[in-house]
Amino acid sequence: MLEQSQERLKLIYLMGAGHIGSTVIDVVLGTHPRIESMGELWKLPQAWLKGSPRSCACGASVHDCAFWTQVRKVWAELAGDDDVARHVVLTQCFEASRAGWARLLGARATGGDFAEYVRRNTALYRAIQQVGGKPFVVESSLSPRRAFVLARSPGIDLHLIHLVRDGRGVIWSHRNPAKRGARTSFEPKSTFHTTKYWVTANLQSALVFSQLRAERRLRLRYEDFATEPHAFLARLGAWIGEDLSGLLSAERTTAEAAPVRHTPGGNRVRLEKQIRVRADFGWIEHLPERERRLFWLLAGWLARGYGYGREPSAAASPGSS
Numbered sequence: 001m002l003e004q005s006q007e008r009l010k011l012i013y014l015m016g017a018g019h020i021g022s023t024v025i026d027v028v029l030g031t032h033p034r035i036e037s038m039g040e041l042w043k044l045p046q047a048w049l050k051g052s053p054r055s056c057a058c059g060a061s062v063h064d065c066a067f068w069t070q071v072r073k074v075w076a077e078l079a080g081d082d083d084v085a086r087h088v089v090l091t092q093c094f095e096a097s098r099a100g101w102a103r104l105l106g107a108r109a110t111g112g113d114f115a116e117y118v119r120r121n122t123a124l125y126r127a128i129q130q131v132g133g134k135p136f137v138v139e140s141s142l143s144p145r146r147a148f149v150l151a152r153s154p155g156i157d158l159h160l161i162h163l164v165r166d167g168r169g170v171i172w173s174h175r176n177p178a179k180r181g182a183r184t185s186f187e188p189k190s191t192f193h194t195t196k197y198w199v200t201a202n203l204q205s206a207l208v209f210s211q212l213r214a215e216r217r218l219r220l221r222y223e224d225f226a227t228e229p230h231a232f233l234a235r236l237g238a239w240i241g242e243d244l245s246g247l248l249s250a251e252r253t254t255a256e257a258a259p260v261r262h263t264p265g266g267n268r269v270r271l272e273k274q275i276r277v278r279a280d281f282g283w284i285e286h287l288p289e290r291e292r293r294l295f296w297l298l299a300g301w302l303a304r305g306y307g308y309g310r311e312p313s314a315a316a317s318p319g320s321s
């Protein structure tokens with residue numbers, strides 16, 4: 001049995017601000033026969049607890065899906081009980097808000113609650129690995145606090161990706177009128193609000209990133225995935241020691257006969273059977289100059305560190321591929 005073997009669970013974790021293409025990358029990686037795509041896994045215990053009709057990417061609800069029914073059974077065996085409510089309380093304590101940092105960095109990080117959370121959380125990943133039978137799990141929960149917990153979980157072999165995207169692209173993604181029309185839940189955000197969020201999320205991510213050994217972390221850019229996805233995957237594959245070269249066709253689509261996914265959370269991309277990698281550089285054309293100026297004034301110092309310039313560079317423009 002896997003839980004008795006010496007092999008630690010290999011987890012590829014995508015961390016960063018939202019609206020950075022992480023769900024697409026997660027789904028593409030999940031078409032590899034040795035990688036299980038989990039999307040925003042942090043949403044799962046909440047769905048278990050509330051009995052909410054959250055849909056799994058396989059088409060069933062999380063409650064009816066055979067994969068998750070089996071995972072819950074194995075999780076309860078490994079964790080020692082089926083106390084989902086306790087798991088959700090611990091998740092909220094350490095991950096749900098910025099207040100979690102005080103608990104993570106303070107005395108409680110080494111105390112009983114933290115140790116219990118690590119044990120229950122590791123059991124969840126173990127159960128997923130045992131039921132799915134794949135050595136790698138990829139997750140795009142994005143939260144740096146969750147990454148901090150995972151980095152301190154002895155049973156998990158964490159491969160941490162800090163995924164960054166030009167903040168102006170993130171701002172545009174939060175305002176895009178096309179999305180406003182397509183999603184009832186979509187709420188446009190102001191440039192100031194998104195810039196503050198972008199800086200905070202990236203600084204928190206950088207903190208966790210800096211604490212990992214160099215071979216366990218990788219910083220990647222959305223723009224490189226969007227313009228040169230094959231090169232992006234080659235780099236990622238070399239890092240994790242798996243051949244990812246066949247995951248996308250020359251037309252940048254995933255295979256039609258991709259394995260069934262059981263992603264419990266993430267944007268709508270996870271529900272699509274076959275996906276195509278698209279390059280979204282709409283901000284270059286549509287984001288007003290005053291918004292760009294505000295972003296650069298507040299966050300240019302950080303954006304520059306990730307290789308972005310005040311003006312859109314050739315490397316990050318749609319015509320460069």
Ligand SMILES: [Zn+2]
Binds near residue numbers: 056058066067261263
């Ligand atoms: Zn399912």
